[in-house]
Amino acid sequence: xxxxxxxxxxxxxxxxxxxxxxxxxxxxxxxxxxxxxxxxxxxxxxxxxxxxxxxxxxxxxxxxxxxxxxxxxxxxxxxxxxxxxxxxxxxxxxxxxxxxxxxxxxxxxxxxxxxxxxxxxxxxxxxxxxxxxxxxxxxxxxxxxxxxxxxxxxxxxxxxxxxxxxxxxxxxxxxxxxxxxxxxxxxxxxxxxxxxxxxxxxxxxxxxxxxxxxxxxxxxxxxxxxxxxxxxxxxxxxxxxxxxxxxxxxxxxxxxxxxxxxxxxxxxxxxxxxxxxxxxxxxxxxxxxxxxxxxxxxxxxxxxxxxxxxxxxxxxxxxxxxxxxxxxxxxxxxxxxxxx
Numbered sequence: 001x002x003x004x005x006x007x008x009x010x011x012x013x014x015x016x017x018x019x020x021x022x023x024x025x026x027x028x029x030x031x032x033x034x035x036x037x038x039x040x041x042x043x044x045x046x047x048x049x050x051x052x053x054x055x056x057x058x059x060x061x062x063x064x065x066x067x068x069x070x071x072x073x074x075x076x077x078x079x080x081x082x083x084x085x086x087x088x089x090x091x092x093x094x095x096x097x098x099x100x101x102x103x104x105x106x107x108x109x110x111x112x113x114x115x116x117x118x119x120x121x122x123x124x125x126x127x128x129x130x131x132x133x134x135x136x137x138x139x140x141x142x143x144x145x146x147x148x149x150x151x152x153x154x155x156x157x158x159x160x161x162x163x164x165x166x167x168x169x170x171x172x173x174x175x176x177x178x179x180x181x182x183x184x185x186x187x188x189x190x191x192x193x194x195x196x197x198x199x200x201x202x203x204x205x206x207x208x209x210x211x212x213x214x215x216x217x218x219x220x221x222x223x224x225x226x227x228x229x230x231x232x233x234x235x236x237x238x239x240x241x242x243x244x245x246x247x248x249x250x251x252x253x254x255x256x257x258x259x260x261x262x263x264x265x266x267x268x269x270x271x272x273x274x275x276x277x278x279x280x281x282x283x284x285x286x287x288x289x290x291x292x293x294x295x296x297x298x299x300x301x302x303x304x305x306x307x308x309x310x311x312x313x314x315x316x317x318x319x320x321x322x323x324x325x326x327x328x329x330x331x332x333x334x335x336x337x338x339x340x
Contacts, residue, residue, distance in 0.1 A: 258294030
């Protein structure tokens, strides 16, 4: 009986303790956190056991002055930098080289004018449609200008028809058969003499003379030479010309400068056309005056017997050392009989 009483009392005491533990209020979390922080500060402020004061962090200067509001609205697309001078030059379109040609003069025959260009001391005729030095194509030939197209860049350049050699007066022409001089347009007539007419007569008396030198008879199939000779009291610098021959009777073999411009003393170029014409550009540095000098030599091969072949000067311009035109008498035609 006593034992049962003790067990009941112990159980009642344990239940009372449990009830009290359950009903006791827990400490607030904020109080616990505050206690923890307070303990940490006390621990940090407490001097170490060694008695040495803790080292303090040095003050730091600002990194730099602020450059603006860090949260301001801005564009993050970078502006393109200005091109440098080198880049501007590289971006510029390519330009053609300096114009190597200049107007040299013109020849007039039967109302038609043949214009000539010069490259250095080389004088040559200009023909629409041809290509010069593989780079310049002749687009048009007008009385006042010559238009060239620089083919690599497609750039057009114009050469004014104003003599670069100082030759601005028309070349006096002559009759092809009689050799009599033809008065230039606008010249005063013989019934109204004037100082200008007297000057023309004086110049005609001292004009340069030209003649052909070749065989009177040639054999078909055998090549022969014919030379054009000149006599001039004034020094000659250039002699651009156009020649004509019977394409059905003669076959051109070669064209070369005569002794007057030969021996490396001049520049020479020519072109033979299928229509029976030959354009010749010939010039010399210090050719000097001429006395029946060999100006040009042509070699032909007769292709048809029993006929008379002709070679004549279609147009010719004799230029002096200052580029001034030298008056000359038109030579007659060269004729030769072709025998079997």
